[in-house]
Amino acid sequence: MSYRDLATRPVLTWALVAVGARAPVAMAPLAVVFMVRDRPGGYTLGAVLAAVYVLGEIVGAPLLGMRLRAERARPHLALGLAGGAVGFGALGLAHDAHPVVLGAAAFVAGAAPAATSGGLRAMLAAMVPERAVQQAVSGESMLIFGVWSVAPAVTTWLALSVRPYLPMLLAAGLMAAAVAGLWALPPGWRADTADRGGEPMRRVLWRAWPVYVTGAAGISLLALAELVLPALLEQRGLALGWAGPLLAGFSAGSAAGAFVYGLRKWPGALRAQSLVLLLAVSGCVALVALVPGAAWLAVFLVVAGVMEAGAMLTRNLLLREVLPPSALTAGYSVMYAAVGAGYAVTGTLSGVLLRWVAPSTAILAGVGLTLLLTVVGVLREPTRDRSAAGGVASGGAEGAPVDGRRDPERSL
Known part of the structure; x- marks a missing residue:
């Protein structure tokens, strides 16, 4: 078993798609607080929107994950990421909208791509030799921990130094890029329901x-x-x-x-x-x-x-x-x-x-x-x-x- 088995073009492409799909998730809770903090009751509103976002993830992950079909996973993942990009984009573009509108956008941003994590993990396991799956899983963890280390700092700098809503637009762009990147990956993997x-x-x-x-x-x-x-x-x-x-x-x-x-x-x-x-x-x-x-x-x-x-x-x-x-x-x-x-x-x-x-x-x-x-x-x-x-x-x-x-x- 060696990490060298992961040094292939498909796995590196997968890693780029995973960053685009997961970085917005790491940015979201802090980004939504910064986006509305200057409004009356901003911090309270931010906490509520962050909770609604997490609720969307909790609801969306099992519902959408159970409907994901291995043999045609790519269109399912693309639709989820596209929905997430729309949700994040709506939050960024309509940052001054009524809280109910923002809540609906936050829920969509959390729920739509919630099955992506499981789908990408299953795809990665199918892309590497059986002997290297443990290393692939460890490599995925290192990648995600790295994203979660960098994302809060990037979110804070963009929100405080440029525009409060800019992290949301960046998140939308990253998810949209991940949708495009999916077409450089396999369409799915084999899974016998028997x-x-x-x-x-x-x-x-x-x-x-x-x-x-x-x-x-x-x-x-x-x-x-x-x-x-x-x-x-x-x-x-x-x-x-x-x-x-x-x-x-x-x-x-x-x-x-x-x-x-x-x-x-x-x-x-x-x-x-x-x-x-x-x-x-x-x-x-x-x-x-x-x-x-x-x-x-x-x-x-x-x-x-x-x-x-x-x-x-x-x-x-x-x-x-x-x-x-x-x-x-x-x-x-x-x-x-x-x-x-x-x-x-x-x-x-x-x-x-x-x-x-x-x-x-x-x-x-x-x-x-x-x-x-x-x-x-x-x-x-x-x-x-x-x-x-x-x-x-x-x-x-x-x-x-x-x-x-x-x-x-x-x-x-």
Whole structure:
């Protein structure tokens, strides 16, 4: 296994399309706040629009992902990205419009391209040799973490130094460019629906619910690190200016972790790897809430980032293991929605707790929720049954544990 297997023209073209598709997602929450902050109640309106955007992602990812057909994926992805470009363009061009109009545009911008992440991941896995899929997944993670590191800085500079609505227009242009770039990629990939044994897609996807739960648990730790950090710095008497470098360190650690994870095959089953990594991230985030000084915060955030990357990768690799190939794209989309929901719930919980408790206590409460979700998910995770006819397992379908990863999404 080597990253050299990824150094091909199709994969590099895929990477450019992925940047065009994912950079707007990384820009959106901050961009919408900057766009309306000078209006009366601007910050409140910005927060509402950002929430509507995320709601669009959560709704759109499973609905559109389950309708994506592998053999003709390109037109589906193109329509989604084109819809996203229209949504972002409407936000930028009609930035002074009524909040209801802006909300509708934000929802479309979030929902229309929400299945793109899963579709592009499945396409990448089909483009590389089987032995290199783990490296492809790690490379995708490094690319996404890099985008999420750069996008906030670009958004801030454009909004504050040029025009507040310019990041939205840039996002629209990037998605439109991704639509054009899709025609340099394969039209789709092969997926035999017989591997589901005649089961409806919804039932097959439901069987993997514990994997979605642990995916949400992993991203909730990222939400804690990002959303509560400024308040924690104030509690510690540290300058708020440390928030940017500390979160950049977290992202850099995540990129490094994704690279290291793809270098070799690690010992233990994916389920065990995921549990160990989630516990390690939880411990690091808990220590962030307890240690004094920016130096210790930086150390534990970087280590948390390294472990977080591995935790997210194992979640998606396990999803590939327990779902049949024909259900993977829809499974990735459902995971995308679960991750978004986990981020939103943790952020909301933390915001509510900050009204009554110290930031360090809010972080520890979030870590407790994460551990609870982790235990529930790991104890109920499906396993493969190699004796099942046609490779269809009682918990999914047999397949090599070789694929996956939000954004964060999430990536962020």
